[in-house]
Amino acid sequence: MKTLLLTLALLAAFTDVTFLTNVHCQKCVEKLEENLAFEKGVKDLKVNLKDKTVYVRYDSTKTNVEKLRKVINKLGYSAEIKK
Amino acid sequence: MKNFRKIGLLLLAALLPLGTLVAQEMPDTVGMYRDRTDSLSEAVTVSAQGGNFLSKRSDLRTEIISAAGLCKMACCNLAESFENSASVSxxxxxxxxxxxxxxLLGLSGIYTQMLDENRPVMRGLSAPFGLSYVPGQWLESIQIAKGAASVINGLEGITGQINMEHRKPTDEKPLFVNASVMSDTKADLNLASSLQLGDSWSTVILGHASGNFLKMDHNKDGFLDDPLQLTYSLANRWLYYAPDGLQVRFGLKGLRHTSRGGEMSGPWKSDIGNTYLNAYCKVGVPLNEDNSRNLAVVADGSYHKMDAVFGPSTYNPEQGSAFLNLLYQDQTIEQHHFTLGLTGIYDHLVQPLSRFGLPAPLPCSLAMAGAFGEYTFHLEEKLTFIGGLHANWYGDWYKGEYAGKGFKLSPRVTVKYAPIEQVVLRFNGGRGLRYSHPLIDHIGVFSTGKALDVNYSGNPLEDAWTFGGNATFYFPLGEHDASLSLDYFRTQFTQQVIADYERFDNAVSFYQLRSLSNGRSFTNAYQIDFSCEPVERLTLTLTARYTDARTTLLPHNVREGSVGQLRETPMTSRAKAVLNIQYATHLKKWIFDFTASLNGSCRVYDFMKDQTDAQGNLLYPNGRTPVYPLLFVQVTRRFKGWEIYLGGENLTNFTQKHVILGTRRADGTVDTSLPNFDASCVWGPLMGIKAYAGVRITLWKTV
Structure with a gap:
């Protein structure tokens, strides 16, 4: 029961965000995946080339949207939050 | 499965002929096309886990070993990259x-055309050691296409083509470092640096050094298990891309390799030095705005020098080669594409040889010049028909004296039919031709005390037809579509140089298939591949092949006569099965790889049936080698910008016992001074269990 409560508490701290980017090829996907996966607080990640989106689930106690956006920008890609 | 399909598209672009260079080679132009929205709309994400898989889009049956696949094992060089493939042994x-x-397809690799980004490589003198000269970590992917491929790259691919894609100048990785060490002291260091110099220019520098430094003789046969080797190589590749679509690629490569093996303390040593230089240039010129008409030129030149001592023999061949391809491609009509081209290959060889009074092969010049055309018909995604014709003139000179093979016509056909999305049927067939280099093609004969009985002159032109097909089915299972693929290919030679170890005692007899009144040489190769992802991030591939290879061989100890007997081709494994399982944790921070293979038996040479171990027991009482398993495991831990991996090879510790054959001395070692000494009868692993560890560091480009 304790474990379940702890898991629920952790999940509650996780936040989802989807960025629209200008990725255009598989190598862009690789570059974003290889770098974002190891950013502090990132818990899940999906880069979709067809939709040109980057979905990130993150721990809001360790990172935030602005930090993630900066990481994507630093890698050379645009990042606008998809509403 | 959609993911696989889409990376297939990307890699298909890499496989396509250079004529499509202008329009197709966009996948590696990441940096230049940052803001493009049109170029790769179809090429969508793929699981980075995908190691080896069959391309759905390819017209030929094509197995792709991706960058992830090249990281599944130590894969120090190209040869080792095929350990988890059943197609290639x-x-x-x-x-x-x-x-x-x-x-490939049960035939020696000399019948498989090796391509470096669609340029023929590892030809002639470069073939025996060439597979060890391409570091696995220099490569981005490998494509193995079975059967008679497009005529555009020439006709030397009889059983298929293996194309290597190197790391690209446009990769956004200014620095990549890979270092690894094996328990047998083999150490590898690879460096790659891709740099973009403005909008049009980019380059990649590739460096490699490797060697093993400790003498080992685990099986106590008096011979080094593995020769001491040192290899270093450097390559530099450039890409120029003009805003109007013009592309120029050129590069240089240099390599030096030394290998010292043989007896630990006895007199029989092998001491080999290889020097290899290569330069190439490819130019793609668009002829209209959408690049649907274009011209391409591919030029390649190489020089290879070998200095070799094999016991009492010395062999110091040199080869200079040139390759030129001119292509015009028209894709203006959507359903009908045309490619026309002119091609030429020139090789000059000198082969100083000293071996038991055998005359050295004469200096020779081998030339091939021709024209080709290829027509492709597309009916949406359902049907593709490709018909190609190569018209070639073959001319060869020996010490200036002409002994040409004349004019040859070679047709090739490919059909791909996908009646529904879940089913792909393929057929291809055609003729292949290659100049043989009997001594180089069978370089193992130098590691024997046998006499060489030569019954050919010059470099006979080997001639074969290969036909085959493939059916692939896709069905839902687990996380994505699973695939099941069935293959059958048959290669039938009309001319071949046969190296017969069985005709005479203590001799290797070389003769031509056509010199036999009833000569036949063929292989039938069957293969089944199954691939699925039963749960997320767990991939499973299972492949198995069966090969029926037969050759007409002359009877034992009969010098005259041309009537032979059709027999199972010796030292050719009948079957192989490979199971690969990979599991990656969330965000792929840990990756676990497991590969198991079961290798079938082969018929040994007749003289091996009488061979005994030190206790006098027959080594091959039923005339066949044993079936043996191999196991490989690897664990990879990934961090931001770097990863470490630990692995083990040949965990069953199976090795071929008594690999050195001949008359045994009192201490059980083989007497290398006698003509029955033979170290070339290898069918299994020479090294037992090995552990390795390595690190890969990647520095990504940022703004």
Missing amino acids: VGYSDAVTGARQIR
Whole structure:
């Protein structure tokens, strides 16, 4: 029961965000995946080339949207939050 | 499965002929096309886990070993990259020199055309050691296409083509470093640096150094298990891309390799030095705005020098080669594409040889010049028909004296039919031709005390037809579509140089298939591949093949006569099965790889049936080698910008016992001074269990 409560508490701290980017090829996907996966607080990640989106689930106690956006920008890609 | 399909598209672009260079080679232009929205709309994400898989989009039956696949094992060099493929078998030419050889469709790798980004490589003198000269970590992917491929790259691919894609100048990785060490002291260092210099220019520098430094003789046969080797190579590749679509690619490569093997303390040594230089240039010129009409030029030149001592023999061949391809491609009509081209290959060889009074092969010049055309018909995604015709003139000179093979016509056909999305049917067939280099093609004969009985002159032109097909089915299972693929290919030679170890005692007899009144040489190769992802991030592939290879061989100890007997081709494994399982944790921070293979038996040479171990027991009482398993495991831990991996090879510790054959001395070692000494009868692993560890560091480009 304790474990379940702890898991629920952790999940509650996780936040989802989807960025629209200008990725255009598989190598862009690789570059974003290889770098974002190891950013502090990132818990899940999906880069979709067809939709040109980057979905990130993150721990809001360790990172935030602005930090993630900066990481994507630093890698050379645009990042606008998809509403 | 959609993911696989889409990376297939990307890699298909890489496989396509250079004529499509302008329009197709966009996948590696990441940096230049940052803001493009049109170029790769179809090329969508793929699981980075995908190691080896069958391309759905390819017109030929094509197995792709991706960058992820090249990281599943130590894969120090190209030869080792095929360990988890059932299509390609990897072995040694002999037990002393370290030369590796592959087999595709049950035939020696000399019948498989090796391509470096669609330029023919590893030809002639470069073939025996070439597979060890391409570091696995220099490569981005490998494509193995079975059967008679497009005529555009020439006709030397009889059983298929293996194309290597190197790391690209446009990769946004200014620095990549890979270092690894094996428990047998083999150490590898690879460097790659891709740099973009403005909008039009980019380059990649590739460096490699490797070697093993400790003498080992685990099986106590008096010979080094693995020769001491040192290899270093450097390559530099450039890409220029003009805003109007013009592309120029050129590069240089240099390599030096030394190998010292043979007896630990006895007199029989092998001492080999290889120097290899290569330069190439490819130019693609668009002829209209959408690049649907274009011209391409591919030029390649190489020089290879070998200085070799094999016991009492010395062999110091040199080869200079040039290759030129001019292509015009028209894709203006959507359903009908045309390619026309002119091609030429020129090789000049000198082969100083000293071996038991055998005359050295004459200096020779081998030339091929021709024209080709290829027509492609597309009916949406359902049907593709490709018909190609190559018209070639073959001319060869020996010490200036002409002995040409004349004019040859070679047709090739490919059909791909996908009646529904879940089913792909393929057929291809055609003729292949290659100049043989009997001594180089069978370099293992130097690691014997045998006499060479030569019954050919010059470089006979080997001639074969290959036909085959493939049916692939896709069905839902687990996380994505699973695939099941069935293949059948048949290669039938009309001319072949046969190296017969069985005709005479203590001799290798070389003769031509056409010199036999009833000569036949063929292989039938069957293969089944199954691939699925039963749960997320767990991939499973299972492949199995069966090969029926037969050759007409002359009877034992009969010098006259031309009537032979059709027999199972010796030293050719009948079957192989490979299971690969990979599991990656969330965000792929840990990756676990497990590969198991079961290798079938082969018929040994007749003289091997009488061979005994030190206790006098027959080594091959039923005339066949045993079936043996191999196991490989690897664990990878990934961090931001770097990863470490630990692995084990040949965990069953199976090795071929008594790999050195001949008359045994009192201490059980073989007497290398006698003509029955033979270190070339290799069918299994020479090294037992090995552990390795390595690190890969990647520095990504940022703004």
